[in-house]
Amino acid sequence: MTGIDICVRNARLRRRGDALVDVAIAGGRIVALGPALDVTAREEIDADGNLVTESYVNPHLHLCKVWTLPMMAEEALKSYRAPGMARTASAIDLASKVKASYDASWIIPNARRAVALAALYGSTHIRAFADVDAKARLEGIKAVLAVREEFRGIVDLQVVAFAQDGLARERGADRLMRDAMALGADVVGGIPWIEAGAADAQAHVGFCFDLAAQFGKDVSMLLDDVGDPNMRTLEMMAAEAVRRGWQGRALAHHCRAMALYPQPVFAELVGLLRSARVSVVSDPHTGPLHARVRELMDAGINVCLGQDDICDAYYPFGRNSMPEVAFLAAHLLWMTARDEIETLYDMITVAPARAMNIADFGLAVGAAAHLVVLDQRDVVDVLRFHAPPRCVISHGRCVDLARMRELAGLHA
């Protein structure tokens, strides 16, 4: 076989025992997979018997807000942490003050640093939220769209135009959301639970689906991110997805209130999620309540993990490392048995790829070549060290990790 761009030799694949294989890549795709492939490649990578897996996928990152925590007092962070998550809405209001000084010129370098870190830690795809409202105007979306172009083919960004401060409660946000989609955003982002009352929440959901239909895009919504068992906007979104024929195209984020739902309410919700083919993104490290991850998965719902925040009003840490997110989730969700750790690894690779409708994602012949070559032999060690991969392959090309370190502001 000729015309091979990269051949990864002696790769250990997940769930395949001790057998080592070679992975041949050409034209951005995996073209052959098997022991001791008889191919000549332009570039050979010896995995030395270590793991080679799909690259990481982050379905939830507030990219316009990264590294803004030093720009504000810590009241927002403290408010978000209030007992029972009862003051989330006021935390969002406090956090939104920083947006008065939003300007693409300083958001771009922050976002660039975060995306370079993502590449360094093996992520090739991110669903990136940018706030769209009267304070942020279109500065966040312009910045994130610029960074999308800069990293195209290295880290693919699905840019979400996100009505963070609401639509009914934020005058003019509807017009700005339309403008953001016209500028080239990839996904319509909503947050219906933040509106005052069910009627406004329903109108918010309806507006987002109208916009999604108009531009032919998927929907992503932050739902029920509050300690209130009566908050039911996940149900609203799923029902709307079914009504509109948008099954598999509406992604649910946070959904923390479901932790407080009585069992019959939860059971009914699960049925609805199944018919709407809604996937759920959980970020258990950024709040004390979280979606009922294991119960959802047991019921056949696709669940994945997201980074959520990096050094902003909601979370002070984060370095865009999905194995680090999985490591935190292992503790917070108490998923520490070997098969559960394998599941967590799925939740940062194939599960979010499915949730984000990324085409041809997977480690198989014919799939797009998005891979990481690691320095560990099993996923428990990958989570233990959550160190940068030895090599990151995106669209069939090795990512220049030295360049990514430089862009991330890390010294050699």
Ligand SMILES: [Zn+2]
């Ligand atoms: Zn979030």
